[in-house]
Amino acid sequence: MTNKVLIINFEEIYLKGKNQNIFIKQLVRNLKRKLTNYKDYLDFSKAHGGSYFIEIIKDIPEETLQKIIYKVKNTPGITGFYVADTTGITMDEIAKKSVVHTKQHMNENDSFAVIAKRINKAVSFNSMDIARRVGSDINEKLGKKVDLTHPDFKLYIKVRGKYTLIYSKIIPGIGGLPVGTSGKAIAMLSGGIDSPVATFMAMNRGLHITAAHFHSVPKTSPQSIDKVKMLVKKLTDFQGQIKLYLIPVIEIQEAIAKQTDSRLRLILLRRIMLKIGEHIAETEKAKTLVTGDSLGQVASQTLENMKATEDATDMLVMRPLVALDKKFIIETAKKIGTFDISILPHDDACGLFTPKSPETKAQLKYVKEQCAKLNVENLISNALQKTETLIISDTDTIPELMS
Ligand code: ATP
Ligand code: MG
Numbered sequence: 429m430t431n432k433v434l435i436i437n438f439e440e441i442y443l444k445g446k447n448q449n450i451f452i453k454q455l456v457r458n459l460k461r462k463l464t465n466y467k468d469y470l471d472f473s474k475a476h477g478g479s480y481f482i483e484i485i486k487d488i489p490e491e492t493l494q495k496i497i498y499k500v501k502n503t504p505g506i507t508g509f510y511v512a513d514t515t516g517i518t519m520d521e522i523a524k525k526s527v528v529h530t531k532q533h534m535n536e537n538d539s540f541a542v543i544a545k546r547i548n549k550a551v552s553f554n555s556m557d558i559a560r561r562v563g564s565d566i567n568e569k570l571g572k573k574v575d576l577t578h579p580d581f582k583l584y585i586k587v588r589g590k591y592t593l594i595y596s597k598i599i600p601g602i603g604g605l606p607v608g609t610s611g612k613a614i615a616m617l618s619g620g621i622d623s624p625v626a627t628f629m630a631m632n633r634g635l636h637i638t639a640a641h642f643h644s645v646p647k648t649s650p651q652s653i654d655k656v657k658m659l660v661k662k663l664t665d666f667q668g669q670i671k672l673y674l675i676p677v678i679e680i681q682e683a684i685a686k687q688t689d690s691r692l693r694l695i696l697l698r699r700i701m702l703k704i705g706e707h708i709a710e711t712e713k714a715k716t717l718v719t720g721d722s723l724g725q726v727a728s729q730t731l732e733n734m735k736a737t738e739d740a741t742d743m744l745v746m747r748p749l750v751a752l753d754k755k756f757i758i759e760t761a762k763k764i765g766t767f768d769i770s771i772l773p774h775d776d777a778c779g780l781f782t783p784k785s786p787e788t789k790a791q792l793k794y795v796k797e798q799c800a801k802l803n804v805e806n807l808i809s810n811a812l813q814k815t816e817t818l819i820i821s822d823t824d825t826i827p828e829l830m831s
Contacts, residue, residue: 432484432493433593434500436509439603452480455505455606462499462668462822466492497599499822502665504632505609506601510584512593517551519561522585522592526562527569529594530583539575540566544585551587558585602632607667610634612714613746614705617641617672619655619774622720622749624663624766625757629748630718631666638712639663640673642701647678648775657820658769664822665765673708674816677701680807681781688798690783694728695790696799697781699740704808706741715744722749722757727788736790740799 438455456472459482463470469492471483482500484493493511500509515525526542534540544558553561562585566572572581586593613635615627631637641656653674660672677697684696705717721729738745749757761767 431486431488431514433512433514434482434484434496434509435512435593435595436480436482436500437478437507437598437601438480438505439507451505451606451609454609455503456480458505458606458608458668459500459503462503463496465823466496469496499665501599501601503606504602504604504634504666505606507603508598508600510595510598512584512595514591514593517548517587517590517592519553519558522558522587522594523562523565525592525594526583526585527565529596530566530572530581531570533596534570534572534581538580539573539578540581540583541574541576541579542566542583542585544587546587548587548589558587602666604632605634607631607634608636611716612636612638612709612712613716613718614709614712614714615639615718616701616705616720617656617659618720619652619659619770619772619776620720621761621767621770622722622725622757624659624720624770625760625764626718626720626746626748627663628666628760628764628766630746631663633748635716635718637663637667637718638671638673638708638714640675640701640705640708642675642677642704644678644681644775645676652774652776655769655772655774657818659766660820661822662765662769664820669819669821671712671817671819674818675704675811676814677811679810683802683807685781687801689794691785691787692790692795692798693781693783694786695733695736695795696802698737699795699799700804700808702737702741702743702745703804704811706743707808707812709743716746717741717743718746718748720749721747722752722754725754728786730788732789732791733787736792736795739792739795 460472469484469486469488471485473481473483497511500506513525513529515521542559542562544555546555563574567574581596584595610633613630615630615637617623617627617639627637627639639660643653645653660670664670680700681697684693688696702717709717721734723729758767761770
């Protein structure tokens with residue numbers, strides 16, 4: 429018999445019609461991949477109505493269970509889930525396990541109600557009998573008060589075929605859509621606060637992410653790359669493994685600095701970054717680029733500059749943070765665990781050659797003229813040749829760089 433069951437809920441709005449199967453299949457595929465280290469404990473069964481069950485089929489150390497809970501909690505597409513205890517289908521077994529479960533999960537002064545359902549109609553008692561017996565046992569053994577109208581604690585009991593599920597507190601998930609159901613994206617990931625949040629938000633709308641980071645090592649410290657690896661590692665909590673492209677841009681920066689108007693340096697670099705993003709997107713079969721731009725946040729993020737940057741590519745550029753306040757972005761960064769990494773000191777590729785007075789209202793025509801001074805194709809193909817990739821998995825260590 430099964431030991432415990434995770435009862436996973438997803439937003440029913442996405443479950444209508446034909447999409448339902450695609451949604452569930454992708455979610456299960458993602459869960460299986462993320463939980464592969466624990467697969468001996470788990471049985472992925474079928475969907476039951478608006479829920480999906482993962483059965484825990486043998487005794488599991490509490491620490492391992494907590495790791496599984498952490499993974500499930502952070503999987504896009506899940507609105508919440510219960511960890512149900514299981515027992516047999518006799519009234520004594522049900523009552524006994526219900527008292528144990530309640531004792532473990534109920535707060536000191538909570539009132540309670542029992543919500544029982546008998547799916548297996550072959551048993552000799554009905555749901556009212558269960559509620560009555562379990563209610564009185566909890567009352568007697570734990571001294572808790574029943575409150576059927578406004579209970580603090582709801583104990584759900586479901587008698588299924590060969591076992592009974594007993595569960596209470598819902599663990600909230602992060603909602604959203606399963607990674608992969610919206611297609612693939614290349615996320616432009618700096619070491620800052622914003623782009624990891626933008627990447628998370630894109631994942632949470634069902635995009636499968638490949639990360640691209642532009643660096644100026646050895647002009648900047650190698651630690652700037654370690655920091656990005658740490659950020660990507662944190663983001664694997666949500667997607668599972670992530671491929672990271674590391675693209676050197678010193679030569680591009682030098683060419684820009686030598687050949688163009690210094691006020692446009694950042695815009696020209698960003699344009700080339702988007703173009704390189706486009707190449708990576710082609711390799712990865714991605715249909716969009718994601719950036720952490722937020723309107724007006726820094727002088728360069730004006731409408732004019734965004735337009736002058738975006739003009740470099742025909743691809744769809746997504747900016748999930750464009751209209752969000754910094755306060756909200758920081759709160760989200762803290763919630764997803766990237767904030768503490770982002771604020772580690774590092775030297776950013778762009779910071780290296782920021783001009784004294786960068787353009788804030790770039791004129792597209794002039795930007796294009798300046799861009800034409802560069803041998804963009806050449807610069808891009810050189811950078812791509814020196815690009816390294818690595819796969820960062822959601823296991824415990826950050827792998828070494830591979831070329
Ligand atoms: P962030 O906090 O993400 O660095 P920011 O507010 O500092 O953003 P900028 O530095 O102007 O803004 O960068 C805008 C966006 O351009 C970033 O959010 C990121 O998507 C992209 N970007 C900037 N620098 C890099 C880089 N070195 N590698 C990859 N993407 C970058
Ligand atoms: Mg930045």
